[in-house]
Amino acid sequence: MFNEEMRSEKPIRWAMVGGGRGSQIGYAHRSSATRDGHFQLVAGAFDIDANRGRDFGVNLGLDASRCYADYLTMFAEEAKREDGIQAVSIATPNGTHYAISKAALESGLHVVCEKPVTFTVVEAEDLKRIAKAHNRIFGVMYGYTGFQMVHQAREMIKRGDLGEVRVINMQFAHGFHSEEVEKDNPGAQWRMNPEVSGPTYVLGDIGTHAFYLAQLMTDLDVDTLCCTRQSFIKSRAPLEDNAHVLMQFTNGAVGTLWASGVNAGSMHQQKIRIVGEKASLEWWDERPNQLSYEVQGEPARILERGMGYLNNDDSAVSSDRIGGGHAEGFFESWSNLYSRFGIVMKAADREDQETVNSTWYPGIDAGIEGVRLLERCVDSADNDSKWVKYHE
Ligand code: NAD
Numbered sequence: 001m002f003n004e005e006m007r008s009e010k011p012i013r014w015a016m017v018g019g020g021r022g023s024q025i026g027y028a029h030r031s032s033a034t035r036d037g038h039f040q041l042v043a044g045a046f047d048i049d050a051n052r053g054r055d056f057g058v059n060l061g062l063d064a065s066r067c068y069a070d071y072l073t074m075f076a077e078e079a080k081r082e083d084g085i086q087a088v089s090i091a092t093p094n095g096t097h098y099a100i101s102k103a104a105l106e107s108g109l110h111v112v113c114e115k116p117v118t119f120t121v122v123e124a125e126d127l128k129r130i131a132k133a134h135n136r137i138f139g140v141m142y143g144y145t146g147f148q149m150v151h152q153a154r155e156m157i158k159r160g161d162l163g164e165v166r167v168i169n170m171q172f173a174h175g176f177h178s179e180e181v182e183k184d185n186p187g188a189q190w191r192m193n194p195e196v197s198g199p200t201y202v203l204g205d206i207g208t209h210a211f212y213l214a215q216l217m218t219d220l221d222v223d224t225l226c227c228t229r230q231s232f233i234k235s236r237a238p239l240e241d242n243a244h245v246l247m248q249f250t251n252g253a254v255g256t257l258w259a260s261g262v263n264a265g266s267m268h269q270q271k272i273r274i275v276g277e278k279a280s281l282e283w284w285d286e287r288p289n290q291l292s293y294e295v296q297g298e299p300a301r302i303l304e305r306g307m308g309y310l311n312n313d314d315s316a317v318s319s320d321r322i323g324g325g326h327a328e329g330f331f332e333s334w335s336n337l338y339s340r341f342g343i344v345m346k347a348a349d350r351e352d353q354e355t356v357n358s359t360w361y362p363g364i365d366a367g368i369e370g371v372r373l374l375e376r377c378v379d380s381a382d383n384d385s386k387w388v389k390y391h392e
Contacts, residue, residue: 002321004036009346011040012110015078015085017071017100018092020047021056024187025114028143029089030060032334033112038342043078043085045071048092071100075107087345089141090114094204095196098123105130105138110345112139112338116204117367121375124368131364137348137356139341140367142212144270146336148305148328149291151315153217153274153281156293159311162276168247168255169273170214172206177241177261180233192236199378201239203229206270207259207377208370212362213272215369217281220249222390227377232262245377247390289327315360337361 014033019026026046033039043066047053050069057067068074071088078084087110090100098118104111105127117140118124131138144150157165182188190196191205198204214220225247229240245257263269270285282292289305303310306324310316319336321328340361347355372390380388 001317001323002319011037012342012345013042013083013086014039015043015045015066015074015088016041017045017074017088017090017104018047018096019044019089020049020053023091025091028331028334029091029112029141032331033089033338033341035331035335036339036342038339038346039087042066042083043068043074045069045074072103075103075109079107085109086349087111087137087341091141093190093196094198095119098127101127101138102130105134105136108134108136110137110139110341110348112141112341113367114141115208115367116198116370116374117364118371119198121368121372124364124371128364128368135348135351137341137345137361138364138367139337139344140362140364140370141334141337142209142362142366142370143330143334143337144209144213144285144288145216145362146319146333146340147283147285147288148310148316148319148336149283149288149303150213150217151319152291152303152305152310153272153283154219155311155316156281157218157274157276161279161293162274162281163278165218165220165249165251165253165274165276167273167275168214168218168220168249168253169271169275170207170210170255171258171260172210172268172270173258173260173263173266174206174268175262175264175266177233178264180235182236192239194239197239198374199239200229200243200374201236202241202259202261203227203243203245203377204370204374205259206261207243207245207257208373210259210270210272211257211373212366212370213270213283214255214274215366216362217272217274218253220251220253222247222255222373222376223250224248224387224389225373225376225380226385226387227380228385229377229381240381243377243381245373245380288329288333 229243231237247255
């Protein structure tokens with residue numbers, strides 16, 4: 001079970017860029033990062049509107065002098081302080097991630113960045129290079145990958161419970177954008193604007209989550225893919241509000257990814273189904289405490305979080321916070337990730353490369369693969385859905 005005494009060092013002095021008042025995801029970062037004592041929020045450039053950002057930071061209890069008008073000022077001013085920030089989380093719209101991450105790494109800060117990390121693979125690989133050169137950790141907030149049953153699935157696939165993987169079904173298809181909600185919702189508006197959102201909408205916004213979950217569970221690499229994408233709300237063109245991707249993996253497995261904002265009536269339907277020679281596993285983010293394990297010729301089983309029969313590995317059991325039966329959810333998944341970010345950042349600071357290398361967390365490679373998926377999907381979809389190589 002999760003050990004809250006594992007925090008043996010001082011909290012990391014931490015700031016946020018974005019995630020200001022009324023933002024969709026700022027609270028999830030603050031609540032999860034600070035929960036286990038690995039991080040302490042001491043500064044921020046929370047908002048594109050400097051006054052609103054300052055007011056917000058002060059209301060959170062920060063010193064007004066550490067609520068900055070913009071991220072560049074924050075990095076420069078904090079670098080002058082003995083007790084300046086050591087890490088930053090970036091929760092701004094997609095188009096800003098590259099510049100802010102680069103500036104943060106070059107200022108010697110560890111980074112946790114929202115997905116998709118950049119618009120292009122070249123930019124994402126550049127961030128990897130800069131992070132390495134400065135010995136900084138770069139975490140990517142694939143927030144669903146902290147769920148314990150996802151790690152249970154990974155362990156079961158790794159030890160061969162399914163046999164060779166044949167089919168991977170990925171979907172994240174909600175109905176919240178079935179109508180033109182962006183007309184009066186600024187958080188939705190930027191997602192439909194290519195200059196801010198990037199070359200995709202639903203593929204980057206939600207498809208990357210399902211894709212990375214499947215990558216984490218199976219460790220399989222895509223060989224080729226083909227994609228078709230549509231804008232059912234015409235004003236969203238050229239960005240898609242629905243997309244289907246067919247994939248061929250290098251081991252011979254095949255897969256599909258359905259990303260949609262127009263799945264009317266659906267809440268999330270983020271669902272991963274892995275089909276092997278002998279059995280299948282299925283996990284939904286709407287019932288994250290359960291994992292369906294279906295062996296051919298036997299009654300289906302529902303594995304429950306927090307039970308002794310789960311893998312006694314690093315994540316499926318030791319991240320369990322409250323025991324089986326008590327439902328855990330979204331914040332626990334995010335907190336599990338922030339705990340891991342904290343552990344590797346502290347290890348990097350004391351040059352403990354062994355801990356960094358042996359601790360799983362969604363890092364820059366996960367971010368690069370998400371962006372690669374988007375680049376390849378756009379290339380296919382915008383060229384008559386031709387098959388394209390996943391790695392160029
Ligand atoms: P949002 O529009 O609700 O909020 C964005 C916030 O960033 C606002 O407070 C805005 O004022 C601030 N901001 C914008 N530009 C800024 C700048 N240059 N400097 C400082 N602050 C700035 O957006 P959101 O829905 O919270 O999404 C933010 C990011 O998080 C996106 O990249 C999105 O893809 C990602 N996201 C991830 C998840 C997840 O599950 N990991 C969920 C939702 C959103």
